[in-house]
Amino acid sequence: MSSNPYLFAAYAATWVIHIIYLATIRRRYARLKREIEELKK
């Protein structure tokens, strides 16, 4: 296993970016769910 800090930083950054984006999608799903509940009332 290589322990180069730049290598680690690059791989970590990639996944951080993807996870942030996935989190925004998740948040929008949650909001959508609330809106649907509201609509059902």
Add this chain to the structure above:
Amino acid sequence: MSGAAEGQKGAKQGVARGITRATLLKDLRLEWRSKDAINSMLFFSLLVVVVFSFSFDPSAEESRQIAGGLIWVAFLFAAVVALNQTWARELRNQVLDAYRVSPAPPNSLFMAKVLGNFIFVAVLEALMTPLFIIFYRLRAIGPAWQLLLVAAFGTWALVVNGTFFAAMSIRTRSREIMLPLLLFPISIPAILAMVQATAGILTGEYSARFWIVLLATYDLVFTTGCLLLFETVLNAE
């Protein structure tokens, strides 16, 4: 039969040209009476010249290197001032809506606006260039006549895209800020070409031919693209 069709086509073109001319003259007359756009553009680019001149205080040699970038950045920002108000004027009294329901070809309206803006920016450039030359002690080492080509093609590139994106941005919230956001990214190749060509001519270090050809191609492609898409944008509901 074909003669009649030919005649009809000719008449249609005549109408289109008439509309272009009428709109263009109307805009020029409006501008001539108020001088809003040209005055604010002039003052704005004057400010840019003075501020940059203070902050860099370049020698003649250095200013040859950076003047291309400075001039075009000043003109670009000044042009946005004029572009922002081209369509805003037509929103009042629902002129655009009237245009949409009329059978007049949308492209003649577009061409009129582009020509009008081209004239405004060209006047601005003609007035500002002497000032630049004085403030930055410029003297072209390369062939100076090519600067005319660069100015013509460069201004056209800015104005065609600018008019198109201004028509887009008036349909958004926060209109004024939207135009530069849309215009600048797409104009990057054109701006790079203008700046490089100008620097090449001023320093005489390299030929500007590649950049001028690139600008001309850019103009051709984007003029065609904008003309093809303008009707869609005008009628977007």
Add this chain to the structure above:
Amino acid sequence: MRRLFPILVIFTGVLLSYAMSIALLPVVHIGGITLIGAPTEQTMGSVQRIFYYHVPSAWTAFILFFINLGASVYYLIKRCATADIVALVTAEVGVVFCTVVLVTGPIWARPVWGIWWTWDMRLTSTLVLWLIYVSYLFLRKFSSSGQTPLLAAALAVLGALCVPFVYFSIWFFRTQHPQPVMGGGGSIDPRMLHVLLVNWLAFSCFAFLVCWSRFRLEKVQREVDEAHAMRSLLDDPSAAARSMR
């Protein structure tokens, strides 16, 4: 179709972990069996392994932008709402992948070239591409909902027209980037190519999954918005008429 989703999630997860392990591990032999990892590059050392994330992300982003163009043109011709959603989703996910490219690039450049950023051809053209698609997303966000699809499609077409110009102008401007991996230029160790392609496959699957879920989100969101509009129309016609204006 929807039952396929969890299976695809598991598949992509496994593929991504496998791809990451072969990208990070050197070639290992255990008892005569060769576990294929990537050999460590001789001059750059292990930093070169960033390239197994950088390049596949770039390819994926370009493919997504290409799909965006196709969907936008299709929308302009057919005015099909699904095509508009596809265009929106691919632009958004494409921007995310493009961001990855722009972040991993400098992290690689710092130890190898000694600088974080240089105005080299590929870096610059990728940055300009990113700017164009971010402005596209801005337009989508700021225009009123009825007109968004048409305006966005028009911008997407003009943005795509711009790409060759970006490329040519910056190519003439300067070039410092290592030659493209595929097609011309230096040769690549087949074991490295294998790792690269596996990573690309994994990231493509991942991008597809993200696009899928984003697509469903957008589709349901539009239905819900419509239902809300209908509801307010039924409840109070005059208020609805005012809000339409």
